[in-house]
Amino acid sequence: MWADLVCFCRRRPGFVAGWLALVLLLALASPVEAVPPGQISWTSQVAAAYRALGAKDPDPKTRNPDYLAGRLVDQAFLGKQLRLPDDYDPALAIIRKRGSSTFYYMTARTKYIDHVLSHEAAAGVEQVVILGAGLDSRAYRFAKQFPKLKFFEVDLPATQDYKRQRVEAVLGSLPAGVTYVPVDFDKDDLGQTLARAGYRKDRRTLFIWEAVSYYLQEAGVRATLDFVAQQAQPGSRLVFDYLTREALDKINSGEAGQRGAAARAKRGEPFLSGIKRGTIRGYLTKSGLILVEEVEARDMVGRFLIGSKGQVLGLPSRSVRLVLAEVPAPVR
Ligand SMILES: C[S@@+](CC[C@H](N)C(=O)[O-])C[C@H]1O[C@@H](n2cnc3c(N)ncnc32)[C@H](O)[C@@H]1O
Known part of the structure; x- marks a missing residue:
């Protein structure tokens, strides 16, 4: 039977190639719009792998500060999923x-959010809620410096189970200062679930929402902003990033980023939403939040990507922006 099949493929290569192309197209075009239940988020591993690579930068000024990423993510992920060498040093050389x-x-983003966390913790924040935590290592990296800080890591159950296994393998046990909260932003009530897990809305809080907003529908983005505005103590802050609507439109129309889009869609993690350039202040105001600052690519270069000899490490993507927002005091 195999011999017949091989013979047929040899005789009709065009026909076989056509069918293969059609099957591939249908697989990529199928509207998968969520990480499939039980599957570990692929993009959370990509993000951690990039941080792990950045942490190998020999220059301390531009090095990614996430020194735990390389232990939390499976090193084989580089070769298997990112078509890079399995070793970090040669993989970093290729990426650069x-x-x-x-x-x-991603290097600028890690440095910015670390900076916000240090600043907020020093200013008296008591809780940090990491929404869509993936392999975020801040709860472990900052534990010594801020031992009283309480962390809540929120994520889909399968990704969170994997994370807990990795943390136990790396640290020997799960730290007491971290509460793991399994949540599906699309289905669960975030406020109720967090409250049951011990989140206190009368305590000043920092919310970290890194590399998540663009994987949610617009309604999910709005619901998260509303939640922070309504269920956090005034003075609490939210740090997050968003994809510009302009970049999303280019991806959706096939003008740009097709390889990445196909890879994400295949794993059930397509980009689903974006915010128009120049509208972030009004976008936040709609939920009752105040814009503290927005950081664009050119600001990231000056703040985070200049090396010890004054050289620019590289130019970050202009499709994504960093935002710091605040919960205002109620008007009397
Ligand atoms: C690109 S990863 C970012 C992970 C982490 N914040 C980081 O920067 O490394 C996106 C994260 O959002 C989570 N996520 C996506 N959709 C979600 C949903 N509906 N509910 C809860 N978490 C979700 C994924 O499981 C994943 O951990």
């Missing part, structure tokens, strides 16, 4: 040669 704007953006 490619001039990956996503890689430079």
Whole structure:
């Protein structure tokens, strides 16, 4: 039977190639719009792998500060999923040669959010809620410096189970200061679930929502902003990033980013929403939040990507922006 099949393929290569192309197209075009239940988020591993690569930068000024990423993510992920060498040093050399704007953006993003966390913790924040935590290592990296800080890590159950296994393997046990809260933003009531897990809305809080908003429908983005505005103590802050609507439109119309889009869609994690450039202040105001600052690519270069000799590490993607927002005091 195999011999017949091989013979047929040899005789009709065009026909076989056509069918294969059609099957591939249908697989990529199928509207998968969520991480399939039981599957570990692929993009959370990509983000951690990029941080792990950035942490190998020999220059301490541009090095990604996430020194735990390389232990939390499976090193084989580099080769199997990112078509890079399994070793971090040669993989970093290749990424830098490619001039990956996503890689430079991720380095700037880690540094910015770490900076916000240090600042907020020093200013008296008591809780940190990490929404869509993936392999975020801040609860472990900052534990010594801020031992009283209580962390809540919120994520889909399968990704969170994997994370807990990795943390136990790396640290030997799960730290007492971290509460793991399994939540599906699309289905569960975030406020109720967090409250049951011990979140206190009368305590000043920092919410970290890194690399998540663009994987949610617009309604999910709005619901999260509303939740923070309505169920957090005034003075609490939210740090997050968003994809510009302009970039999303280019991806959806096939003008740009097709390889990445196909890879994400295949794993059930397509980009679903974006915010128009220049509208973030009004977008936040609609939920009752105040814009503290928005950080664009050119600001990221100056703040986070200049090396010890004054050289620019690389140019970050202009499709994504960082935002810091605040819950205002109620008007009397
Ligand atoms: C790109 S990863 C970012 C992970 C982490 N914040 C980081 O920057 O490394 C997106 C994260 O959002 C989570 N996520 C996506 N959709 C979700 C949903 N509907 N409910 C809860 N978490 C979700 C995924 O499980 C994943 O951990």
